[in-house]
Amino acid sequence: MIPASFDYVRATSLTHAIGLLQDDPDGNKLVAGGHTLIPTLKLRLASPALLIDISGIDELKGIEVADRIRIGALTTHAELLASKPLREVLPIFHQAADMIADPQVRNRGTIGGSLANADPAADWPAVVVALKGELEIAGPTGRRHVAAKDFFVGIMTTALGPDEVLVAIHIPYPNPGVQFRYRKIRHPASGYAVVGVAVALRLQDGVVSDATISITGATGRAYAADSASAHLNGKPLSSQNIASAALLASEQAECLSDGYASADYRKHLVKTEIIRALTSLADA
Secondary structure, eight states: OOOOOOEEEEOSSHHHHHHHHHHOTTTEEEESSOTTHHHHHHTTSOOOSEEEEOTTOGGGOOEEESSEEEEETTOBHHHHHHOHHHHHHOTHHHHHHTTSSOHHHHHHOBHHHHHHHTOTTOSHHHHHHHTTOEEEEEETTEEEEEEHHHHEEETTEESOOTTOEEEEEEEEOOOTTEEEEEEEEEOTTTOOEEEEEEEEEEEETTEEEEEEEEEESSSSSOEEOHHHHHHHTTSBOOHHHHHHHHHHHHHHOOOOOOSSOOHHHHHHHHHHHHHHHHHHHHTO
């Protein structure tokens, strides 16, 4: 398991990195934490001509909690887990980060790498979709923002162009009283989500005033369970309404099937994990 030969450059700025990508968009690849790319190189499933190390670009780092929340693409899972200001406002980041792999992976892996890679079983895509986040992207023609729900196109496929860099994740500051929950059934070998569920929900006088539910692991991409969320809005968070919403979400899913979990089993997990997540919020 030895990679094919490649050149290596440490980018000094975002502009430098984009310029290097432009030289050969199909052959040059970005690397930061490297938890997906390095195994891919060793298996020779990818053979880039040039690796562009972006880990030293300060613009891609940091967590800012203000009127909006900004999370730099190079923020590690460990930094998201440890951030007290972020946990106070959006505790779902702590919930999800605590379920990712092990300390070694969390110390090197980045949220931007996870989102850009778009593994259908990754945790962060469901979280940013549930939080109605926007992804800031920089490329040769400038910057643009893409809604998280539109960023994930398919299995390991996103709206990110071959000569573009994911810069940051922007999330609206939550309204008072919003509750959050992230749950997943882990694959016993990889720790990835067989099915993961992210929920943001607000109750007013016992009635759901706003709900967003998103799913990862079940299908080829993270998706918003819009029918389930719409069903809950304006209703009490009763066991009957929870069960109906969970059923709608499972019916929406065109689930993947593999040697560990069949499509029917994943569909079942979508339903049960939504019920568990929503019930835990109803009891809070």
